[in-house]
Amino acid sequence: MIHPDPQIQRNQQDFLNRFPLNEREHHASLFRIGNAAVIYHQMAEETSLPKLELYYHEWLEALPSNIRESMEKRGFEECKRILSFTRYINERNDFGMDEWMKSNLSEEDYKFYKRQ
Numbered sequence: 001m002i003h004p005d006p007q008i009q010r011n012q013q014d015f016l017n018r019f020p021l022n023e024r025e026h027h028a029s030l031f032r033i034g035n036a037a038v039i040y041h042q043m044a045e046e047t048s049l050p051k052l053e054l055y056y057h058e059w060l061e062a063l064p065s066n067i068r069e070s071m072e073k074r075g076f077e078e079c080k081r082i083l084s085f086t087r088y089i090n091e092r093n094d095f096g097m098d099e100w101m102k103s104n105l106s107e108e109d110y111k112f113y114k115r116q
Contacts, residue, residue, distance in 0.1 A: 001104060003035045004042065033113045036104050040097055044086035047093060052080065059088045 003009040012031045016024050047055070056076050060068050071079050079085050087097055102110050 001032045001036045001039065003031070004039060009035075029109050029112050032105065032109050033101075033116075036101055036109075037097075039104075040090065040095070040100050041083055041086040043093075043095060044080075044089035047089050052076075052089065055089050055092055056080075056085070058092075059085055062088075 003012060012035075016028055016031070019027065053076065056079060059079075060071055063071060071082070074082075090097065090100070101113055105113060
């Protein structure tokens with residue numbers, strides 16, 4: 001899976017090109033997994049604002065008190081980009097990360113992802 005930002009994708013390809021062919025696949029797999037995760041978390045941005053605010057309050061309630069207090073201080077706008085919150089949003093919208101990764105990675109990359 002390629003990165004949604006063309007410049008980052010070019011940087012990744014440039015990085016891979018510096019390695020001999022027999023050493024590229026490990027790094028390429030890490031990039032594909034990371035790129036899939038980026039796209040997964042960006043999906044949360046498609047959720048409507050009223051739902052986001054509702055999910056934010058639900059998410060806060062589920063956090064341990066010390067973390068909840070920290071996230072409340074950060075506020076809704078800053079928390080919209082926190083990975084645990086974007087994952088919560090996607091899961092509330094029936095997009096579980098594990099299932100999404102499985103359907104968007106090759107079988108080999110998914111196995112590698114699960115081992116990590």
